[in-house]
Amino acid sequence: MSNKGEISSIAVEDGVGVLTIDSPPVNALGVAVRRALDEGIREMVQDTSVDAIILLCGGRTFFAGADISEFGKAPQVPLLPAVLEKIENCPKPLIAAMHGTALGGGYELALTCHYRIAAPSAKVGLPEVKLGLLPGAGGTQRLPRLVGPAMALDLIVKGDQVPAVQALQLGMIDAIAREGQLREDAIAYARAILAEGVPLRRIRDRNEKIAPDSFPADLFDTFRAANAASMRGFKAPGHIVQAIGASVRVPFDDGLLRERALFQELRASRESAAQRYYFFAEREAAKIAGNQKVSGPVPITSVGIVGGTAMGIDIAMAAADAGLAVTVIDIDTAAGGRARRSIADAYAAAVHDGRMTAEEVARLQDRIALADDPALLSASDLIVEFDEDPAEKQRIIRRLDAIVRTDTILATSGNTIDVEGMAVSCSRPERVVGMHFCASADAPRLVEAARCAVTSPEAIASAMHFVRRIGRVAVLTGPRRGFIANRIMSAMATQARAAIAEGSPPGLLEALLYDYGFPADHIQQISGTAFGDFDQYSTATDRTRQAPVDDEELLERLLLPVVNEGAKLLEEKGATRASDIDVVAILGYGWPVYRGGPMFWADEIGLPRVLSTLNELRARHGEAFRPSALLEEKVALGASFTRG
Structure with missing residues (x-):
C-alpha cells in the first residue's frame, strides 16, 4: 500500500x-x-x-x-x-x-x-x-x-x-x-x-x-x-x-x-444566488442557535399521536415509515372512531394514488397501533396531540403530563396555540414544545417547532430531530401565536384586502404575485377568503380597471409588509435567523425559491429602498407600514439581514 x-x-x-x-x-x-x-x-x-x-x-x-x-x-x-x-x-x-x-x-x-x-x-x-x-x-x-x-x-x-x-x-x-x-x-x-x-x-x-x-x-x-x-x-x-x-x-x-x-x-445569476442561499438556509435552520449547551436529542423510538385529524394520521404514517413504533389514540370513540376512519382512508388513498403498494401499507399497519386509552402512551418518547379544540388541547396535555415518563416530550400542534400557557400548566414545562405541521398540500415539509422560555434545549433538539427523521424541515420559533408563517403572510393578506377595498381588482393582485413567482390564486390561499368571482377578471381587464397605482407600487404594498413583519419577529426573538424566515416563507407559503425568500429579496433590492418605500406607504396608508426598529437600525449601519 x-x-x-x-x-x-x-x-x-x-x-x-x-x-x-x-x-x-x-x-x-x-x-x-x-x-x-x-x-x-x-x-x-x-x-x-x-x-x-x-x-x-x-x-x-x-x-x-x-x-x-x-x-x-x-x-x-x-x-x-x-x-x-x-x-x-x-x-x-x-x-x-x-x-x-x-x-x-x-x-x-x-x-x-x-x-x-x-x-x-x-x-x-x-x-x-x-x-x-x-x-x-x-x-x-x-x-x-x-x-x-x-x-x-x-x-x-x-x-x-x-x-x-x-x-x-x-x-x-x-x-x-x-x-x-x-x-x-x-x-x-x-x-x-x-x-x-x-x-x-x-x-x-x-x-x-x-x-x-x-x-x-x-x-x-x-x-x-x-x-x-x-x-x-x-x-x-x-x-x-x-x-x-x-x-x-x-x-x-x-x-x-x-x-x-x-x-x-x-x-452569475440572481436566481442561482437565491437558490444557493436557500440550500444553506434550510440546513442552517436545523441548528439550535444560542449559548445554551445541548447534551443531544433524547433517542426517540416510540411516538404517540393523540387525535384522528388528517394531519395527525399523516404524521403517524410518516413516523411509522421512518421505523418508529407508533400508537394512535382515538379520542373520538363516541363518533365511531375518527382515527380509525381517517387512517383507513389514508391507507386506501396511498394505494390508490400510487404512493404506496399494498405491501408497504401492510408494513405500516404493523407499526401503528390504534387504541382508545391515553394511558397506553405512558412509555412513549414523544407524544403529539392533534385535537382541534383549544380547551380540549389543554385538558389532553394535562392528562398526558400526569401519566407519561418525566423525560417524555409533549408536543401540542397548531399555529394559533398558546404554547407558553400549555407549558406552565404542566408539572414539567421544560418538556413541552409547540409544533405547527404545515397543512398546505403544496408544502407538506415544513414544521415550525416552538419553544418557550422554560423549554429545555434537549427537548427542542429531540423534537427537531424527530421532524427531520420523518422527512420534514424543522424551523425553530418562539411561542407567540401565529409562529412565523402566519405572522408574515397575514401581513400580505391584510394589505391585499385593503387594496381591494380601495378599488384594485383582485385578479390584478393575483397576476402581480403570479408574475413575481407565487402560485396561482395565492391571495385566496393565504387569506382563506374568496374576493368575489376571480374568474371574471382577465389580466387585460384588470390592467384597465386598476386603481391609480402602478404595478410596482402595488406589488411592494403586498410584499414589503412581509419583510417588515419578519424584522419584527427577529426583534421579538420569535425567529432565530433571517434565513429561518425565508425557509418558512418558501416552504410554507410558496414564496418563489429563486427569489430567496422575503429577507433575502429585501437585501437584494436594498434595505434603504425598503425603508423609504415603507415610509411612503405609511404616509398614504397608515401605521401598518411603520418600519421596524431593526430595519431602521440595519439601514443606519449599512448592514443587511442575510449577508453576514
Whole structure:
C-alpha cells in the first residue's frame, strides 16, 4: 500500500490499483481532493504493475460534487475539468466504485470513468438544477450519450436522485456490487474487464443514443411546452434544455464549451444566488442557535399521536415509515372512531394514488397501533396531540403530563396555540414544545417547532430531530401565536384586502404575485377568503380597471409588509435567523425559491429602498407600514439581514 497523504491512499492487488479518497464529511471535489486524484492517477498510470484502476471513496459517500464554498473565490489548480480530462483519457481501464450518493460533480466524475459499479444502496444523479445551476463538468453532454436526450432531459431538469437498481436499468451505471462488498466486487469487475480485453469505453465517443433518428425531431420544443408550468420563473431548466440540445447538434468538445458558457451565466445569476442561499438556509435552520449547551436529542423510538385529524394520521404514517413504533389514540370513540376512519382512508388513498403498494401499507399497519386509552402512551418518547379544540388541547396535555415518563416530550400542534400557557400548566414545562405541521398540500415539509422560555434545549433538539427523521424541515420559533408563517403572510393578506377595498381588482393582485413567482390564486390561499368571482377578471381587464397605482407600487404594498413583519419577529426573538424566515416563507407559503425568500429579496433590492418605500406607504396608508426598529437600525449601519 502507498500512503499518498491525509486524504488518499493507493493499494495494488493482482494488477488492479485502488485509489481511495477519504475527505470528510462528503468527499467534496475541493482543491485538496482534486490534487489527490490528479497525483494518484498519475502514479498508477506510471506503475507498470497496475493494469486497471478503481476510484473508491472512504466515509459515508462517493464524491458529493463541487465544493460550493469555493464559488466566488480565485480558482486553484488543478481545475476539475483538467482532472476529469485526465480520468477520461487514462490509458488503463478506470472504474468508479460508488457508494452512498454520487451526485452533481461526483456523478460527472463517474461519467468520465470508463466503467461504473455501485453498491445496491447507492444513488446517483445530477441535482444542480436545485441550486439554480446546470451540470458544468460534462454532465449535459455525457448523460445523453448514455440514456438518450429524452431521458437526460427528464433526469437533469428534475434533478432527482436515482437508486442504483433503476440507474442500472437506465444505463447510468454498468454493474451493482453486493452490499458491503463494493471494494471486493469492483476489483473482480476490473479483472473481468481485463480478461475480456475490450477497448476502453469513453462515453464521449458513444453517439448511437444521440443519432438524429433515435429521438423525435420536436423533442426539445415538446419538452419545454410540457414542463412550462414547473419551469416558470426558473432560469436553470431552460439553460439545461439548451445544453442537452447542443449534445445532439454539435461535436462533443463544442458541446462542452456551450455547457460551460451556460453554466457560467447561471452561476452569475440572481436566481442561482437565491437558490444557493436557500440550500444553506434550510440546513442552517436545523441548528439550535444560542449559548445554551445541548447534551443531544433524547433517542426517540416510540411516538404517540393523540387525535384522528388528517394531519395527525399523516404524521403517524410518516413516523411509522421512518421505523418508529407508533400508537394512535382515538379520542373520538363516541363518533365511531375518527382515527380509525381517517387512517383507513389514508391507507386506501396511498394505494390508490400510487404512493404506496399494498405491501408497504401492510408494513405500516404493523407499526401503528390504534387504541382508545391515553394511558397506553405512558412509555412513549414523544407524544403529539392533534385535537382541534383549544380547551380540549389543554385538558389532553394535562392528562398526558400526569401519566407519561418525566423525560417524555409533549408536543401540542397548531399555529394559533398558546404554547407558553400549555407549558406552565404542566408539572414539567421544560418538556413541552409547540409544533405547527404545515397543512398546505403544496408544502407538506415544513414544521415550525416552538419553544418557550422554560423549554429545555434537549427537548427542542429531540423534537427537531424527530421532524427531520420523518422527512420534514424543522424551523425553530418562539411561542407567540401565529409562529412565523402566519405572522408574515397575514401581513400580505391584510394589505391585499385593503387594496381591494380601495378599488384594485383582485385578479390584478393575483397576476402581480403570479408574475413575481407565487402560485396561482395565492391571495385566496393565504387569506382563506374568496374576493368575489376571480374568474371574471382577465389580466387585460384588470390592467384597465386598476386603481391609480402602478404595478410596482402595488406589488411592494403586498410584499414589503412581509419583510417588515419578519424584522419584527427577529426583534421579538420569535425567529432565530433571517434565513429561518425565508425557509418558512418558501416552504410554507410558496414564496418563489429563486427569489430567496422575503429577507433575502429585501437585501437584494436594498434595505434603504425598503425603508423609504415603507415610509411612503405609511404616509398614504397608515401605521401598518411603520418600519421596524431593526430595519431602521440595519439601514443606519449599512448592514443587511442575510449577508453576514
